[in-house]
Amino acid sequence: MLTLRRAEDRGHTDLGWLNSHHSFSFGGYSDPKHMGFRALRVINDDRVAAGKGFGAHGHRDMEILSYVVDGRLAHKDSMGEAHELGPNEVQAMSAGNGVIHSEYNASETEPTHFLQIWILPAEKSIAPSYQQFAYDPAEKRGKLRLMAGPDPQGGAARINQDARMFATVLAAGEQVDFPIAGGRYAWVQCVTGNAEVNGLAIKAGDGVAVSDEAQIALRGTGPSGAEILLFDLS
Numbered sequence: 001m002l003t004l005r006r007a008e009d010r011g012h013t014d015l016g017w018l019n020s021h022h023s024f025s026f027g028g029y030s031d032p033k034h035m036g037f038r039a040l041r042v043i044n045d046d047r048v049a050a051g052k053g054f055g056a057h058g059h060r061d062m063e064i065l066s067y068v069v070d071g072r073l074a075h076k077d078s079m080g081e082a083h084e085l086g087p088n089e090v091q092a093m094s095a096g097n098g099v100i101h102s103e104y105n106a107s108e109t110e111p112t113h114f115l116q117i118w119i120l121p122a123e124k125s126i127a128p129s130y131q132q133f134a135y136d137p138a139e140k141r142g143k144l145r146l147m148a149g150p151d152p153q154g155g156a157a158r159i160n161q162d163a164r165m166f167a168t169v170l171a172a173g174e175q176v177d178f179p180i181a182g183g184r185y186a187w188v189q190c191v192t193g194n195a196e197v198n199g200l201a202i203k204a205g206d207g208v209a210v211s212d213e214a215q216i217a218l219r220g221t222g223p224s225g226a227e228i229l230l231f232d233l234s
Contacts (some may be wrong), residue, residue, distance in 0.1 A: 047112070063095075064118055065116075069114060070112065142170065167227070172224065180213055187233065188230055192226060198217050
């Protein structure tokens, strides 16, 4: 079964410096019908103005992933980590028993577009940790590249949950298939462009909850295909 979450139906926050769309309830946007999907709790599609960002604030008991589409993101936290993150890099932070961090657009002239993803942890009150890695963009062109999971391989980040995040960039007409093990679920998030999920048309910002399907077929459509995130969930 495929359940479409249309981009235009998402929650929306516009603070001037921040233009954010929420696939699930977040902050001032509350919708009891959209509180997450399985362990996936937050997908925020954020656009941050030049030189602006999120000041120091706290998190706990959450696996937090940042996926930059355009621009650069500057990160600092109470663990002493201070880094910049750009396209074709992934940041993973286990908030554990508590961490303070800030996220700012690292550019004074250009906006930053990134997806902020929260996944509920399998275990609470663990020690907080930080990971960041870069990869060759060719690794996700026409194929699924693992970005995070509980048993990561090939340089992916480790997260404290039986969930995996993959990314792919598909040209128009290009297809990649993903088998779904029995009893598991998936969420597909279209980051840019246009695509199909098992024949269902999606566009940038759309999400699809997948249940009781043996396989997902992702296909790029439109003039330029699509960039897609795929979450494999227990």
